[in-house]
Amino acid sequence: AQSVTQLDSQVPVFEEAPVELRCNYSSSVSVYLFWYVQYPNQGLQLLLKYLSGSTLVKGINGFEAEFNKSQTSFHLRKPSVHISDTAEYFCAVSEAGTSYDKVIFGPGTSLSVIP
Amino acid sequence: DGGITQSPKYLFRKEGQNVTLSCEQNLNHDAMYWYRQDPGQGLRLIYYSQIVNDFQKGDIAEGYSVSREKKESFPLTVTSAQKNPTAFYLCASSLRHDSGNTIYFGEGSWLTVV
Numbered sequence: 265a266q267s268v269t270q271l272d273s274q275v276p277v278f279e280e281a282p283v284e285l286r287c288n289y290s291s292s293v294s295v296y297l298f299w300y301v302q303y304p305n306q307g308l309q310l311l312l313k314y315l316s317g318s319t320l321v322k323g324i325n326g327f328e329a330e331f332n333k334s335q336t337s338f339h340l341r342k343p344s345v346h347i348s349d350t351a352e353y354f355c356a357v358s359e360a361g362t363s364y365d366k367v368i369f370g371p372g373t374s375l376s377v378i379p
Numbered sequence: 380d381g382g383i384t385q386s387p388k389y390l391f392r393k394e395g396q397n398v399t400l401s402c403e404q405n406l407n408h409d410a411m412y413w414y415r416q417d418p419g420q421g422l423r424l425i426y427y428s429q430i431v432n433d434f435q436k437g438d439i440a441e442g443y444s445v446s447r448e449k450k451e452s453f454p455l456t457v458t459s460a461q462k463n464p465t466a467f468y469l470c471a472s473s474l475r476h477d478s479g480n481t482i483y484f485g486e487g488s489w490l491t492v493v
Binding site for chain 1: 383385410412419420421422423424427429435437469471473476477478479481482483484485486487489
């Protein structure tokens with residue numbers, strides 16, 4: 265069965281510093297991988313997704329993630345964070361070619377950017 | 380602007396009452412979803428619909444009901460059978476049900492049982 269682990273529930277970081285939010289998954293088949301951002305009291309917004317091809321995926325707001333099949337990871341990175349990046353970030357996984365009822369969401373990582 | 384509209388944003392329910400959360404989308408998407416979000420947990424799927432007049436249970440459907448009479452509308456009813464309904468509810472839609480399609484979320488509805 266698939267599962268998603270986000271190792272850090274909270275990540276504080278100073279403004280303009282780099283950040284990495286970690287995501288590991290377990291699956292025995294090919295996967296799709298997603299990162300979503302949720303600002304307070306709002307819905308989720310897709311940051312980026314990996315379906316196939318290049319393992320380095322660039323998304324919105326200067327974020328990128330790298331798919332590492334051998335380590336079953338899909339860590340999210342940003343070289344320099346801004347106050348406006350303070351939000352909850354969710355990693356999600358599904359088996360490639362399956363449907364949204366099979367998408368598994370991680371518990372989320374709360375990113376706090378300190379001025 | 381195209382998007383997903385959820386209403387109301389905040390709702391209070393007395394124990395024993397049914398309440399209905401509205402979800403409307405003007406993206407012309409075939410698939411629609413309802414998720415429940417609790418603090419410190421990921422999203423859990425309540426119901427989904429791939430096409431008008433058809434819907435399926437998700438992982439936590441007990442105590443909830445839905446309808447899909449129109450393509451753009453997918454209301455969720457939280458019934459009195461739902462033992463712990465206080466949560467943040469998110470409606471979403473995607474062009475197709477394949478997870479390779481981007482999913483779009485509404486801004487959510489807070490339900491509190493008083």
